Amino acid sequence: MMATDTKMTNQDASFDAPLSPSFPRGKNILAVASGKGGVGKTFFSITLAQALTKMGKKVCLFDGDLGLANVDVQLGLMPKRDLNDVIRGRLSLDKVVQRYEDGGFDIIAGRSGQASLSALPSQRLGMLRDQLIELSESYDAIVIDLGAGVDRTVRMFSACATRTLLVTTDEPTSLTDAYAFIKLGAAAGMSKNVSIVINQAGSTTEGEKTYKTLLKACENFLRLSPPLAGLVRHDPKVKESIRHQTPLLTRSPNSDAAGDVEKIAKVAYAEMQEEARAMVKAARG
Secondary structure, three states: OHHHHHHHHHHHHHOOOOOOOOOOOOOOEEEEEEOOOOOOHHHHHHHHHHHHHHOOOOEEEEEEOOOOOOHHHHOOOOOOOOHHHHHOOOOOHHHHOEEEOOOOEEEEOOOOOOHHHHOOOHHHHHHHHHHHHHHHOOOOEEEEEEOOOOOHHHHHHHHHOOEEEEEEOOOHHHHHHHHHHHHHHHHOOOHHHEEEEEEEEOOHHHHHHHHHHHHHHHHHHOOOOOOEEEEEEOOHHHHHHHHOOOOHHHHOOOOHHHHHHHHHHHHHHHHHHHHHHHHHHHHHO
8 A cells, every 4th residue: 555655646746737727617517537548437437327317317428538539439339420520610519419329318429539639729628618518507417438647638627527536446557647636636626526436346345445545645645535436346247348339237237337336326416416506505605
């Protein structure tokens, strides 16, 4: 544990200060983030969207991994319209929403392999963010599958979310980068809006141990205590669902991982509603 904490301490000095904390925020937006790729963020985003749908909520899944989008790939979709149409000014964001009948929720697809999307000018990126916040008023929840890492696009979309779920695993590099994400969020005033999801946990006990490792680093060096939204146990059914391009809750609804994500969905939705009420109260003064 101490070795991991030391790595986190050395790493955090290498990141630049993030964006201003004064960005507009939605009242029903859940952003799913990860400090690094390969931790199951997109799988979790898709499963979270379907879990919220099963709770009776109207949900839209927004692929916010600009330039490296793969929500459509994991679901075996070939969207006719995507974010590229919005960026180019051909369509408004609401016009690229597509229904994913198998999951019961809507999707806004990204465009994989388009480096220009990930290098958008701040003004264009801000317009996209504002359209997303406006669109969120038509849903009970918007789930944003953010890109991995802590770049400008990720920070902007995370800043506009009501809550951010930070996905990590027990790998030292994953924990280090999760810590860096939390550090940047704290500098931007978003530290109270981040909850932790431990993915691919070997067991409940191991998942809780991983969370405590990250929590200890945050408390020691950032004076922060990000809450645990929940953990998702390692489950071979996850890999099967991805390989068959079918959501986990459709293919294996009774699997351990499916049940774990459903529990997290309830926690995340409750946290989002609580944060939204606090935002309204603060706005009223």
